[in-house]
Amino acid sequence: MKGEKNRKDLNLFDKSLTIDEDIEIAETYKKTENMNNTVIIKDNYEQIVGFSLGNEFFGIDILNVEEIIKPIEPTYVPNTKKYLIGIINLRGKIIPIVDLHLKFELDKGYIGPESRVIIVATKKCNVGFLIDKVDRVYYIDKKSIEPTPANVPQNLEKYIKGVGKLDSGIITLLNVNEILKDNVALS
Amino acid sequence: MPEDIDEMEEVIQDFITEAEELIEELDENLVELENNPKDAELLNKIFRAFHTIKGSSGFLGFDNLTSLTHKLEDVLNKLRKFELEMNSTIMDVVLAGVDKTKLIIESIKNGEDYESINIDENITELNKILEPGDVAKNKKEETEKNTDKNEEAEESGDTDNLIALQEEEIKKEIKQNPEQATVGQPEKDIDAKIEELLRQRMEEDRKRRQERKIQKNISKSTDNSMSPAENKKHNIVEQTIRVDVNKLDDLMNLVGELVLSKNRLLRISQKVKEKLNGDEVSEELSGVASQITLVTSDLQMSAMKTRMITIGKVFNKFPRIVRDLSKKVDKDIDLIIEGADAELDKSVIEEINDPLVHLVRNAVDHGIENKAEREQSGKPLRGRVILSSFHEGNYIVIKVQDDGRGMDAGVLKQKALEKSLISEAEAKQMSDQEAFSLIFKPGFSTAKKVSNISGRGVGMDVVKTNIEKLNGIIKVQSEKGKGSTITLKIPLTLAIIQALLVKISGEFFAIPLVNVVETAKITSSDLGKVENRDVLNLRDHIIPIAYLGDALGIGKDKKVIDEEEIYVVVVAVAEKRIGFVVDSLIGREEIVIKSLGNYLTNIKAISGATIMGDGAVTLILDVGSVVRESSNISNKIEDHFIRYDKEADSVSCLIASNNDEIVKNISSIMRSKDYKVDVAKNNKDGMNAVFKKIYDVVFVDLSIPFAGGYEFVKKLREFSAYKKALVVGLSKDVLEDKEKSSETKIDGVISCPVGEEKINQILMSVTHREGRVA
Known part of the structure; x- marks a missing residue:
């Protein structure tokens, strides 16, 4: 039983993220263990990649994240919606890039030294999300995830899975599949 | 007639492949049927499979296979109509029949004597299922079947043995089916019965031989068939394996990646050469690069060839089509097929069939005049339709040519005007070439009457749409009284193409080279206006012209064109020609088409992307879509001229x-x-x-x-x-x-x-x- 759990851990840590999640997770473990004096059961927790977009804080399920890269100049694609800033070549694969600022109609950000592209993978496709800054991976107790609060703007509501609580505040969990459902082509 | 043998061999090869595939499926389906004996869908499927095999084998003259599958088909027919109920006895018999079918096909494949395989037992068993009581019919069927063998014997000149053979056979038959003999037939009557049967059969045989001779003559005149006796002698041994198309696609993708890497390597070696000119390392690198280029293009060619099929596959069914059609319209027409061995990609073959059928039909129905007309104009009574194909670089050119009445540009314009497909002014501007292209407009037909062959004005639209889909171009040539030629130019493969790179508003775009007719450098004085639209006068041809950026929706307000140096790419898609102004021409490159993925679907004007030697992504234009868009452009070319004169004092x-x-x-x-x-x-x-x-x-x-x-x-x-x-x-x-x-x-x-x-x-x-x- 224990061996199996360790193996699982190894797999989860194998994601080559650019942030030192191991330490963070170890801390989270310790904390929880001290408090409850029990072993964490992974199934009760969601692993979320946290990132910021303007002043807001968002999260994507780690299972949807394939990798995180620095922004490279995309090739503009005509006849597409504004938030699709173009396509890039990622090791021979064509990846469309969505600027989440524009997608969520937040203040138009610009690319700074900390800007990153999160490559998300779903069954349907791989797409890059341009965001301001990647934070780290959080373990969020499934029970602490609440439904979307009422004050969320209507145009965003369908993209949001729920809101998770962190020590430092709240994190808005995004529904990647829903974001990718929209048609990007201009008619 | 060695060509015919080859053709026949190919047909048989196809039959074997198809039959094997069907039988493979049959085994699976039958097993499934045993679990779901009432599944109507499944029963139908099995029925159809037998039906297909029966049909093709009958056509090819594999008589024992035909009668066996015919019986199997009958059984399945009853099953699927629920006149019979599936049980394990029936299943056993059916499966035994399938096994025998396999055996026969196997021996056909190996060029063995398939006709010596005895199917009598299976037939009897199947008959028992079909009509448990009726033995007489059983026997008759049996007799009929066996005649074939005798016929063959006789045909090969073995007349003397015939009666003896038949007698022996009938005896054997009765021995094999003892129950037949006992049911209502006293032993002593057997001899009499044999004689009677023998007489009957001789009669039948004679009739049949005559029929066959007539048939043979017919098939010889269409020179596309041969008697089964001849093809039996020919061994069919071909070394092929069937490969899942997906695997080939994967292979093609990998080759595509390799081509991209090769382009990259070439670029790097170029750079190194520039930097360290004459250096040993640079020489070595460029040597390796050219070696890899060579191997890659060979590999690419081989990989492409694995997906290639000869166009004969499509062409081969035209003799029949033309024969039937010409009979219907009462014209004498010779179909001449040339270059049936040209190869092209499987996916292209699939798309090309329909357009060709329409074009050939048109040639027969509209192109070739009727006999009286031909006589009047002093032409030979027999009309000619030539279907030919050949390779030209990375393209295949297919021509449908007839020596009929040709098209009259004036009449076409008149028709188009009547149907208000064009305006008066447009008609005046139109060259003959353009007028011929009118036939591709949906709803346009010159036929006075709608026949069941053509005249609804749909066919040419199908041609256009399919060719457009393939990124091909159509050219119509016609001379009144002499005939018309319709030429299709289609890329051999859809995965790796030659493209012209252009720059538009600072962005690179790739235009498939097959669509590029020519490029030109002009000045603003070469531009003109027709109905307030920009046109280009290129060697006395008036073609519409637009800024490509506008057609792509990225040109708004951009002032990027130098009036004195305007670069134009004249593109063609299906029957249309249009000139596009670009900022500059970059050059020709071999590109690998990559899909934009599932997220970016239905993007207007873009058909895919490719990765350049430097790793950058370049979009590939969907020329058909761009040309369609260009008809809605309101911007003028002069809106994009660079204005050096500035507002004063600012x-x-x-x-x-x-x-x-x-x-x-x-x-x-x-x-x-x-x-x-x-x-x-x-x-x-x-x-x-x-x-x-x-x-x-x-x-x-x-x-x-x-x-x-x-x-x-x-x-x-x-x-x-x-x-x-x-x-x-x-x-x-x-x-x-x-x-x-x-x-x-x-x-x-x-x-x-x-x-x-x-x-x-x-x-x-x-x-x-x-x-x-x-």
Whole structure:
């Protein structure tokens, strides 16, 4: 039983993220263990990649994240919606890039030294999300995830899975599949 | 007739492949049926499979296979109508029948004597299922079947043995089916019965032989068939394996990747050569690069060939079509097929079938005149339709040619006018060539009557749509009284293509070379107007012309074209021709088409993307879609001419930076000098800005996203309007950037934040340099 759990851990840590999640997770473990004096059961927790977009804080399920890269100049694609800033070549694969600022109609950000592209993978496709800054991976107790609060703007509501609580505040969990459902082509 | 044998062999090969596939499925389905004996869908499927095999084997003259599958089909027919109920006995018999079918096909495949395989037992068993009581019929069927063998014997001149053979056979038959003999037939009558049967059979045989001779003559006249006796002698041994198409696709994709890497390697080796000219390492590298280029293109060719099928596959069914059609319309027509061995990609073959059927039908129905007309005009009574194909570079050219009445441009225009497909003015402008293209308009038909062959005005539209889908082009040639030729030019494969790279508003785009008719450099004086639309007069041909950026929806307000040097790409898609103005022509390149993925679907005007030698992504234009879009363009070409004459007394500057501090710092200084200030936050915005307006000064943050200021300046200087403008780099590390900036054409580098004095200094120093700033 224990061996199996360790193996699982190894797999989860194998994601080559650019942030030192191991330490963070170890801390989270310790904390929880001290408090409850029990072993964490992974199934009760969601692993979320946290990132910021303007002043807001968002999260994507780690299972949807394939990798995180620095922004490279995309090739503009005509006849597409504004938030699709173009396509890039990622090791021979064509990846469309969505600027989440524009997608969520937040203040138009610009690319700074900390800007990153999160490559998300779903069954349907791989797409890059341009965001301001990647934070780290959080373990969020499934029970602490609440439904979307009422004050969320209507145009965003369908993209949001729920809101998770962190020590430092709240994190808005995004529904990647829903974001990718929209048609990007201009008619 | 060695050609016929080859053809026949191919047909048989196809039959075997198909039959094997069906039988493989049959085994599976039958097993499934045992679990679900009432599944109507399944029963139908099995029935159809037997039916198909029966049909083809009957056509090819594999008689025992035909009768066996015929019986199996009968059983299944009863099962699927639920006149019989599936049980294990029936299943056993059916499966035994399938096994025998396999055996026969196997021996056909190996060129063995398939006819010696005895199917009598299976037939009897199946008959028992079909009609448990009726034995007489059983026997008759049996008799009929066996005649074939005798026929063959007789045909090969073995007449003497015939009676003996038949007698023996009938005896054997009765022995094999003892129950037949006992049911209502006393033993002593057998001999009499044999004699009677024998007589009957001789009669039947004679009739049948006659029939067959007639048939044979017919089939010889269409020279596309041969008697089964002849093909039996021919061994069919071909070494092939069937491969899942997906695997081939994967292989093709990998080869595609390899081609991309090869392009990259070539570029690097070029660079190295430039840097270390004559160096041993550079020589070695370029040697390796060319070796890899060679191997890659061979590999690409081989991989492509695995997906290739001869066009004969499509052509082969035309003799029949033409024969039937010409009978129907009472014309004598010879179909001549040339170049049936040209190969092209499987996916292309699939698309090309329908258009060809329509074109050939048209030639027969509209093209060739009826006999009386032909006689009058002194033409030979037999009309001719020539279907030919040949390779031309990476394309295949298919021609459908007839020696009929040809098309009359005037009549076509008149018809189009009547149906208000074109306007009066358009009709006047139209060349004959363009008038011929009218036949591709939906709803257009010159046939006076709608027949069941053609005349609804749909066929040519199908041709157009399918050819457009394949990125091909159509050319119509016709001479009144002499005939018409319709030429299709289609890329051999859809995965790796030749493309022309062009630049539009600073972006690269690839136009499939098959669609490019020609490129030209013109000046604004070559442009004209028809009904307030831009047209180009190119060697006395008037073609519509538009800025490609407008057709793509990225051209708005961009002033990127030099009036004195306008580059035009004349493209063709299906029957249409149109000229597109581009900023500049880059060159020809071999590109690998990649899909944009599931997220970017149905993007107008873009068919895919490719990766260039330097790793950048370039979009591939969907020429058909672009041409369609271009009819809605309201912008004029002159809207895109670079205007060097500025508004009086106004100076402007562009600050390209994503750093708010820098922008604030410089804009306040420049505003105090009465400059109008625009800001761009990345390369792309920056380029968009400079295309719309010519700035006097451009400040470029050398760390601007995405690719940095040097890239921006490089692009800027490529743009003819900015060859001489003042470009200032903004840097945090002046020392390093000064060094780099000498390579690019930056007029000066300053560190930020900057004071007014420094800016003055830069502006002055440059102004003093003669010729730099006007």
